[in-house]
Structures are given as structure tokens and as C-alpha cells.
Amino acid sequence: MExxxxxxxYTRAGFGAPLDFGRxxxxxxxxxxxxxxxxxxxxxxxxxxALASAARVLEAARNAGVPRLFSRVRYRxxxxxxxxxxxxxxxxxVFASGSPLGEIAEELTxxxxxxxxxKQYASAFFGTPLASTLTxxxxxxxxxxxxSTSGCVRASAVDALQHGxxxxxxxxxxxxxxxxxxxxxxxxxxxxxxxxxxxALVCDWLLSLGPGGRxxxxxxxxx
Numbered sequence: 001m002e003x004x005x006x007x008x009x010y011t012r013a014g015f016g017a018p019l020d021f022g023r024x025x026x027x028x029x030x031x032x033x034x035x036x037x038x039x040x041x042x043x044x045x046x047x048x049x050a051l052a053s054a055a056r057v058l059e060a061a062r063n064a065g066v067p068r069l070f071s072r073v074r075y076r077x078x079x080x081x082x083x084x085x086x087x088x089x090x091x092x093x094v095f096a097s098g099s100p101l102g103e104i105a106e107e108l109t110x111x112x113x114x115x116x117x118x119k120q121y122a123s124a125f126f127g128t129p130l131a132s133t134l135t136x137x138x139x140x141x142x143x144x145x146x147x148s149t150s151g152c153v154r155a156s157a158v159d160a161l162q163h164g165x166x167x168x169x170x171x172x173x174x175x176x177x178x179x180x181x182x183x184x185x186x187x188x189x190x191x192x193x194x195x196x197x198x199x200a201l202v203c204d205w206l207l208s209l210g211p212g213g214r215x216x217x218x219x220x221x222x223x
Contacts (some may be wrong), residue, residue: 005095006187019166021205022140027061029054030124030146030156032108035094035101036175042091043101047147047175048162050168053199054145055107056175060203062111064210067137069115071124071146071156074102122155131163131186143202144194145173150181157194167194170202 003036010016015219028064031056035043061068075094086092095102110116124130134142142160144167153174160167169189176182191195 004008009192010020010050016183019195021168021195022166023064023144023209024137024139025141025168025206025209026067026069026134026137026139027143027145028067028124028130028160029058029108029145030106030155031071031073031148032105032146033072033095033101033153033189034103034105036147037105037165038101040096041101043094043177045148045175045177047177047178050145050147050173051105053170057069057143057145057170057199057202057206058108060206061143064206066143066206067115067134067139068110069117069127069130069133070108071117071119071123071130071152072102072104072106073152074122075120083120100103111147122152123159124152125159125163131159134140134163134165139165141168141184143168143170143206145170147175148182149174149176151176154185154189157189161193169194169196171196171201172199207212 006108031050034040036047037051040046058068073092075096077087077097079093079096103154115133118130118131119126121127126180142165144153144157153169157167164186171186182195186196
């Protein structure tokens with residue numbers, strides 16, 4: 001509307017009502033893999049800042065004792081199980097079986113008690129046991145970090161909502177190859193599908209649920 005900011009227009013139209021955080025969160029680390037961090041990869045995205053934030057959020061989740069689940073894209077050697085997705089984005093062939101680019105970043109290496117889910121499409125829910133695993137764990141809220149904001153993070157957040165898990169997207173711990181789709185998708189997620197919040201708030205909230213009560217993660221509140 002003329003004379004209104006974008007935020008005012010969306011609020012006036014009835015978008016962006018808050019979703020209350022639950023009491024049984026899980027951390028979902030979406031596709032934080034080497035393909036987006038290796039400068040020789042066609043998918044390199046320059047998201048080192050998001051990686052540093054993601055490591056702090058993961059530390060907070062571990063200290064709080066909440067479930068942690070990681071997703072990664074993995075195809076057979078010929079990538080035919082990628083179907084139309086690989087045909088649309090041929091660069092996804094870097095995730096063919098055996099490629100080191102498909103491995104989770106060293107800074108976020110999953111532990112033995114953490115879940116790793118292989119997927120072939122954008123959403124971490126599509127064609128995977130993620131929803132049933134979260135249900136079995138009695139999770140009500142998914143804290144989402146990962147890559148990329150406009151792709152697999154967005155798709156996973158939308159599916160989390162559709163499966164009945166409150167999606168909390170950590171703005172500092174997600175990233176994209178260009179700031180324009182990154183920021184526009186964060187705006188749209190907040191307006192329609194998720195709660196988009198900062199790292200400090202999420203770390204503080206996670207740790208408030210853990211055995212240490214009000215303990216806070218080492219670095220997140222210094223920003």
C-alpha cells in the first residue's frame with residue numbers, strides 16, 4: 001500500500017502472527033556440507049559466518065541436551081535418484097555417492113548419539129523418516145539452521161509447519177550464495193511459515209531448558 005513500509009503492509013494484511021515456542025525442541029541442521037564451503041565447488045556460497053553461528057547454536061543444543069538431527073544430500077553414483085531436481089540444478093551432482101563435498105562440515109561433525117538423515121530433494125522431510133523420528137521424540141519445535149536459506153532451509157521450514165512442528169529459523173545460522181534471496185526468504189518465512197530469530201535468543205532459550213537452567217552458550221551473547 002502507498003505510504004506503508006513492506007512490514008506494515010504485511011502486518012496490516014494479517015501476516016506474521018507469532019508462533020509460540022514449545023517446550024520440547026530439536027535442532028535440525030540442514031545440509032551444512034562441504035559443497036557450500038569449498039571454494040572449488042560449484043555450490044560454494046561464502047557462508048563462513050553462518051557456519052560459525054551454526055557451531056555456537058549446535059554447542060548450545062548439545063549443552064541443553066535437546067535432540068540434534070542433521071540432513072545431507074546423497075545420491076547414487078549416477079545421481080539418477082535426484083530426478084528432476086538434479087536435472088534442474090546439475091551442480092547437485094557433486095552429491096553423488098563417494099564425493100567428499102557431500103560430507104557435513106568438520107566444525108559440525110555429528111556425534112554418535114545424533115541423527116544423520118540422507119535426502120534427495122530440498123526438504124529434509126520429503127522421502128525421509130524425519131517427521132516420524134521427531135514425533136517419536138515428542139518434539140514440538142524445530143530449531144532450523146543450515147543451507148541454503150532460499151532452498152533446503154525454506155523447504156524444510158515449510159514442511160515442519162505442515163507437519164505440526166513450530167519452525168524456528170535462526171537468521172544468523174542460515175545462509176545463501178547471494179544476500180538478496182537470503183533476506184527476501186527470511187522475510188517471507190517470518191510472514192507466513194516460521195519464527196525467524198537471532199542466534200543469541202535461541203542459544204539463551206535452549207540453555208534455559210537444559211540441566212544448567214540459565215547457563216548461556218560461550219559466545220552467542222557477545223554479539
